[in-house]
Amino acid sequence: MSFIEPDIDFINHLKRDCGSALTTCMQCGSCTAVCDLSPLNNPFPRKEMIWASWGLKEKLLGDPDIWLCHQCGDCSATCPRDIRPGDVMASLRNYCYQHYARPRFLGKIMQKPTFLPLIIGFPVMVISVILILAGTFKIPDGPVIYSKFFPHGLLNISFALLLLISFSGFVIGLKQYWKNLKHSTTEVKHKETLLPGFFSVLLEILTHKNFRICTTNRYRFLAHFMIFWSFTLLLVVTFFAILATLFFEYPMGFWNPVKILGNISGLFLLIGCSIMIWQRIFNSEQRSNSNYSDWLFIISLFLLTISGIIVEIARFQNWSYAYHLYFIHLVLVWMVILYIPYTKFAHFIYRAIAMTYSKYLGRI
Numbered sequence: 001m002s003f004i005e006p007d008i009d010f011i012n013h014l015k016r017d018c019g020s021a022l023t024t025c026m027q028c029g030s031c032t033a034v035c036d037l038s039p040l041n042n043p044f045p046r047k048e049m050i051w052a053s054w055g056l057k058e059k060l061l062g063d064p065d066i067w068l069c070h071q072c073g074d075c076s077a078t079c080p081r082d083i084r085p086g087d088v089m090a091s092l093r094n095y096c097y098q099h100y101a102r103p104r105f106l107g108k109i110m111q112k113p114t115f116l117p118l119i120i121g122f123p124v125m126v127i128s129v130i131l132i133l134a135g136t137f138k139i140p141d142g143p144v145i146y147s148k149f150f151p152h153g154l155l156n157i158s159f160a161l162l163l164l165i166s167f168s169g170f171v172i173g174l175k176q177y178w179k180n181l182k183h184s185t186t187e188v189k190h191k192e193t194l195l196p197g198f199f200s201v202l203l204e205i206l207t208h209k210n211f212r213i214c215t216t217n218r219y220r221f222l223a224h225f226m227i228f229w230s231f232t233l234l235l236v237v238t239f240f241a242i243l244a245t246l247f248f249e250y251p252m253g254f255w256n257p258v259k260i261l262g263n264i265s266g267l268f269l270l271i272g273c274s275i276m277i278w279q280r281i282f283n284s285e286q287r288s289n290s291n292y293s294d295w296l297f298i299i300s301l302f303l304l305t306i307s308g309i310i311v312e313i314a315r316f317q318n319w320s321y322a323y324h325l326y327f328i329h330l331v332l333v334w335m336v337i338l339y340i341p342y343t344k345f346a347h348f349i350y351r352a353i354a355m356t357y358s359k360y361l362g363r364i
């Protein structure tokens with residue numbers, strides 16, 4: 001005989017987070033019937049709904065299916081009890097990456113608006129200390145040259161360290177997640193499908209194929225697609241910019257191809273973020289399932305993009321407060337990158353892993 005031990009705190013957290021009645025699910029299965037992404041064998045989200053309302057936290061934390069959902073909202077529009085299963089799935093995903101993120105307290109801090117000053121204050125303090133130690137924490141004379149304020153060598157080293165810190169926390173959490181996936185699923189694994197499965201998932205992510213299947217909320221595809229590609233291209237541009245500081249001339253001229261790619265990507269990132277913010281404010285589907293951490297991430301990314309554009313204009317125009325704007329921009333860069341494992345950004349990696357694992361099991 002086995003006993004169910006409901007985690008009441010977990011149930012209450014989900015209810016609070018997604019605003020769903022949750023426990024009133026009558027297991028009619030309409031949500032599963034309308035979901036175009038659910039596999040035929042052991043489909044979702046009906047089973048997740050009963051696990052969630054029973055508070056089976058561990059089972060859900062090792063369930064790859066919560067990541068196969070792309071939050072189209074079709075099931076929420078169909079649920080006769082108005083429980084919004086699509087939102088419950090989104091809350092489960094948020095809970096999942098916060099649970100696995102290391103150090104875990106940072107995941108909790110990112111969920112509470114009261115800690116916002118700390119979240120902003122930490123990069124402000126670190127950047128200030130670096131500049132004080134470098135002896136450049138003052139407004140330089142003459143035309144605007146940002147390297148007089150933050151020398152390129154220091155910028156490159158701090159950026160590399162930042163990525164290293166962020167990804168170390170990420171990798172530890174992901175390893176634990178993979179272990180739990182293996183522990184929680186009983187299906188036969190097909191080892192030979194792991195690598196081909198990974199490449200097919202990569203292709204699906206690059207093309208956003210599953211987002212395009214959604215019918216209720218089509219704009220999510222457009223916003224996601226733009227943000228994903230423009231951010232990826234900006235990372236490539238940043239890599240070339242670092243190389244330029246080491247081996248070529250920097251800053252690049254306005255008509256340099258890398259600069260042009262950077263400017264176009266920045267513009268698309270701005271448009272993608274704007275669509276997403278617009279959706280979260282004016283689309284009732286999106287508005288209801290946007291929580292604080294979603295807002296924190298998208299607003300930080302939006303401000304990062306705007307500040308990047310303004311900082312570039314300030315340099316060309318030699319604005320007197322260009323260095324102040326540059327400082328704000330650097331703080332936003334740190335915020336977005338350092339907190340990747342604890343924000344919506346983590347979705348991208350967890351989803352890729354869960355999808356690869358599902359291919360491995362032959363579920364999708």
Ligand code: SF4
Nearest residue numbers: 025027028029031079
């Ligand atoms: S449609 Fe609603 S009531 Fe029916 S199983 Fe899904 S969540 Fe439960």
Ligand code: SF4
Nearest residue numbers: 035069072073075086
């Ligand atoms: S939100 Fe869309 S993808 Fe997710 S479970 Fe519901 S119908 Fe399926």
